[in-house]
Amino acid sequence: MERPIIELREIRKDFGNVEVLRGVSLSIFRGEITTVIGKSGGGKSVLLKHIIGLLAPDDGEIFFDGRNISAMSKAEKNAWRRKISYVFQGAALFDSMTVFENIALPLAEKKRMPRRRIREIVSGRMEQLDITAIGEKYPSQISGGMKKRVALARALVTEPEIVLFDEPTTGLDPIRKSAVHAMISDYQKRLGFTGVVVSHEIPDIFFISQRVVMLNEGRVHFEGTPRELEASEDEVIQHFLKGIETPHDALTGLHTPTQLASRYQAEMDQHIRHSTAFSLAVFTIENLEGIPGDEGRVTGQTVVRNFAQELRRHLRPSDTCARFGMDRILAVLPNTGRDEAKNVLEDVLARMDKKRIVEREGARSSCLSVRAGVVQADEDSSIQDILEKAQEAGAGVMVRSVC
Amino acid sequence: MSGVLAILAAPFAALGRRFLGLLAEMGRMFLFFGEALLHIVSVPFSFRRTLDQVEFIGAQSIFVIALTALSTGMVLGLQGYYTLVDYGSEGLLGAVVANTLIREMGPVLTAVMVTARAGSAMAAEIGVMRISEQIDALETMEINPVRFLVTPRLAAALVSFPLLTAIFDVVGICGGYLTGSMLLSMNPYLYFYRVENSINLHDVTGGFVKSVFFAVVVIVVCSFSGYTTHTRQGGFGARGVSDSTTRAVVMSCVLILVFDYVLTSFIR
Numbered sequence: 001m002e003r004p005i006i007e008l009r010e011i012r013k014d015f016g017n018v019e020v021l022r023g024v025s026l027s028i029f030r031g032e033i034t035t036v037i038g039k040s041g042g043g044k045s046v047l048l049k050h051i052i053g054l055l056a057p058d059d060g061e062i063f064f065d066g067r068n069i070s071a072m073s074k075a076e077k078n079a080w081r082r083k084i085s086y087v088f089q090g091a092a093l094f095d096s097m098t099v100f101e102n103i104a105l106p107l108a109e110k111k112r113m114p115r116r117r118i119r120e121i122v123s124g125r126m127e128q129l130d131i132t133a134i135g136e137k138y139p140s141q142i143s144g145g146m147k148k149r150v151a152l153a154r155a156l157v158t159e160p161e162i163v164l165f166d167e168p169t170t171g172l173d174p175i176r177k178s179a180v181h182a183m184i185s186d187y188q189k190r191l192g193f194t195g196v197v198v199s200h201e202i203p204d205i206f207f208i209s210q211r212v213v214m215l216n217e218g219r220v221h222f223e224g225t226p227r228e229l230e231a232s233e234d235e236v237i238q239h240f241l242k243g244i245e246t247p248h249d250a251l252t253g254l255h256t257p258t259q260l261a262s263r264y265q266a267e268m269d270q271h272i273r274h275s276t277a278f279s280l281a282v283f284t285i286e287n288l289e290g291i292p293g294d295e296g297r298v299t300g301q302t303v304v305r306n307f308a309q310e311l312r313r314h315l316r317p318s319d320t321c322a323r324f325g326m327d328r329i330l331a332v333l334p335n336t337g338r339d340e341a342k343n344v345l346e347d348v349l350a351r352m353d354k355k356r357i358v359e360r361e362g363a364r365s366s367c368l369s370v371r372a373g374v375v376q377a378d379e380d381s382s383i384q385d386i387l388e389k390a391q392e393a394g395a396g397v398m399v400r401s402v403c
Numbered sequence: 404m405s406g407v408l409a410i411l412a413a414p415f416a417a418l419g420r421r422f423l424g425l426l427a428e429m430g431r432m433f434l435f436f437g438e439a440l441l442h443i444v445s446v447p448f449s450f451r452r453t454l455d456q457v458e459f460i461g462a463q464s465i466f467v468i469a470l471t472a473l474s475t476g477m478v479l480g481l482q483g484y485y486t487l488v489d490y491g492s493e494g495l496l497g498a499v500v501a502n503t504l505i506r507e508m509g510p511v512l513t514a515v516m517v518t519a520r521a522g523s524a525m526a527a528e529i530g531v532m533r534i535s536e537q538i539d540a541l542e543t544m545e546i547n548p549v550r551f552l553v554t555p556r557l558a559a560a561l562v563s564f565p566l567l568t569a570i571f572d573v574v575g576i577c578g579g580y581l582t583g584s585m586l587l588s589m590n591p592y593l594y595f596y597r598v599e600n601s602i603n604l605h606d607v608t609g610g611f612v613k614s615v616f617f618a619v620v621v622i623v624v625c626s627f628s629g630y631t632t633h634t635r636q637g638g639f640g641a642r643g644v645s646d647s648t649t650r651a652v653v654m655s656c657v658l659i660l661v662f663d664y665v666l667t668s669f670i671r
Contacts, residue, residue: 052543081545092540106544109551
C-alpha cells in the first residue's frame with residue numbers, strides 16, 4: 001500500500017477537563033482530497049491544527065512521509081511545515097493590508113526574493129483565481145466569497161504540497177458554496193496538492209473528495225471512500241448522515257442523492273418482482289470551467305441550478321432527479337424503457353428555455369453543452385455502477401449546446 | 404479540627420494563588436519581552452514596519468504630547484509662582500519648572516499619554532488579530548508573530564519615547580515661561596537663566612533613561628495584553644478585546660508609576 005504523506009497515530013488532546021481527541025489515528029494520501037466530517041465541536045479543526053503544528057498533541061505521534069516529527073530537527077520540522085498551507089474558517093486575512101499585500105506576505109517575509117519576482121508570482125495567482133481587480137482593496141471591502149478566494153490564493157502562493165481547509169464554505173449561499181467546492185476541486189486537479197477539508201456540506205463535499213474520515217466521540221469512526229461511507233450500515237454513520245441531510249438539495253431544490261437512491265432501490269425491487277422496465281438518465285453540463293471572468297465559478301453553479309430547475313419543470317411528475325456531482329444530475333424514469341426514455345429526453349431538452357439557463361452574464365459568452373445519456377436498468381446493480389455505465393455508454397448519448 | 408484550619412487557611416490560599424498567578428504572568432511577559440528584544444538584533448531587520456510604527460507611536464503623538472506639555476508647564480508656572488512668591492523666591496521659578504519636568508513629569512506624562520493614544524490602539528489591534536486567527540495565520544506561514552508584530556513596535560518606541568519626552572520638556576518649559584513671565588510679569592531673562600543654571604546633564608540623562616524604561620513597559624504590557632486575549636476567561640469576541648485594552652492601559656499606567664518610583668530612587 002502507498003505510504004501516507006501524513007499519518008496521525010493515537011493523537012490525544014485535552015482542553016482543561018474536556019477530552020477533544022481521544023486517540024485519533026488516520027492517514028492522508030498524496031494527491032487526494034480527504035474530507036473530515038463529524039459533529040460540531042467534535043475536534044475537527046483541532047485535528048487540522050495538529051497537522052500544521054498550531055497545536056501540539058498531549059500524546060500520540062505525527063508522521064510526515066513516514067518520519068516521526070518528534071525525531072526531526074527544528075529545521076526539518078520547519079521545512080515540512082513550509083509545505084503545508086492552512087485556509088482558515090474566517091479567511092483570517094490581515095485587515096490592515098491590501099489583498100495584494102496579504103497574498104504577497106508569505107513570499108515577502110520568508111523567501112528572499114526580489115520584489116519584481118514576488119509581484120509576478122502574486123499577479124499570476126491572482127489571475128488564476130480571478131481576483132486581479134481587487135488587489136488594492138482591503139479585506140473589509142470585499143465579499144465573503146472573494147475573501148475565501150483571497151485566502152486560497154494566499155495559501156497557494158508558496159506552492160504548498162498540502163492544503164488544509166477549515167470549513168471553507170461556512171456562511172456562503174448555496175451557489176457560492178458549490179462555487180468554492182468547484183474551485184477547490186479545479187485547483188487540486190491543476191496544481192496537484194493534497195487537500196484536507198473539514199466540512200459539514202454533505203453530500204456536496206463528497207463530490208470532490210476521494211476519501212472521508214468521520215470523527216465521533218474524539219476518535220476516528222470511519223475512514224474510506226464517500227461511496228463506502230454512504231453504503232455503510234453502521235448505526236452511528238447512518239444516524240449522522242440522516243441528521244445532517246436536508247429535505248432538498250440546497251443548490252437546485254431537487255431531491256437529495258439519498259432520496260434518489262431509495263427511489264432507485266424501490267424501482268429496482270419492482271423491476272425484479274414484476275419485471276417493469278425503468279431507466280436512468282444522466283445529465284452532465286460540460287465546459288463549466290471555461291466560463292471566464294471574476295465570478296466564473298459562481299456563474300457555472302448558477303447554470304447548474306437553472307438547468308436543474310428547467311429539468312424539473314419539463315420532466316414528468318413521476319420522474320425523480322438529484323444532483324450527483326458538481327456538474328451532473330441523475331434522474332430515475334420509472335416505467336420507461338430505453339427507447340422511450342430517449343424520446344423523453346429529446347423532448348425535455350427541446351422544450352427547455354435555454355435563455356433562462358444562461359441568463360447570468362458570462363454564461364452566454366462560453367459555449368456550454370449538456371450531455372445526456374440513458375441507461376436502462378435491467379440488472380441488480382448499484383446506482384454507482386449504472387452511473388459509470390451511463391458515462392461510458394456511447395449509445396443514448398445526446399449533446400445539446402446551450403450557448 | 405482540620406476542617407476549621409482549612410476554612411481559616413482558605414483566604415490565604417486564594418491570595419497565594421493569585422500572587423503566584425501574577426508572578427507567572429510577569430514571567431511570561433518578561434519572556435515575551437526577551438523574544439521581542441532578541442529579534443531587534445536578528446537579521447533581517449524590518450526597517451519599513453519599524454518606520455511605520457515610529458510614525459504611529461512617535462510622529463502622530465507629537466500634537467497631543469505638545470498640548471499636554473504646554474498645559475502642564477503653564478500650570479507648573481502658575482502654581483510654582485504663587486508658592487514661591489510667598490517666600491520671596493519667585494526668581495527660582497525657572498529651576499522649579501525645568502527640574503520637575505525633566506526629571507519627573509516629562510517622562511511619566513509622555514508615557515501615560517502615549518499609552519492612552521498608541522498603547523490602547525496596539526492592544527486592540529493585536530487583540531483583534533488574535534481572536535480573528537490572524538496571528539495563527541502568521542504562524543502557519545512560519546512568520547514569527549512576535550517578530551512581526553511586537554519587535555517593530557518595541558524598536559519604534561525605543562526611538563520615539565526619548566524624543567517625545569524631549570519635546571514634552573521643551574514645550575513644558577515654554578509653558579512655564581508663558582504664565583510666569585508673560586502673565587505674571589516675571590523677568591524672562593531670569594526665568595531662562597534659572598532653567599539653564601539648574602539643569603545638569605545627570606538630570607537630563609536620568610529623564611531619558613526613565614523614558615526608555617517606560618517605552619519597554621508600555622509596548623510589552625500593551626502588546627502582551629492583546630496577544631494573550633484568547634487565554635483569558637471570556638477572551639473571545641469584542642468583549643475579549645475590550646477587556647484586553649482596558650487591562651493594557653490600567654496595567655501600563657500603574658507600572659509606569661511604580662517604575663518611576665523605583666528608577667527615581669536608583670538614579671538619584
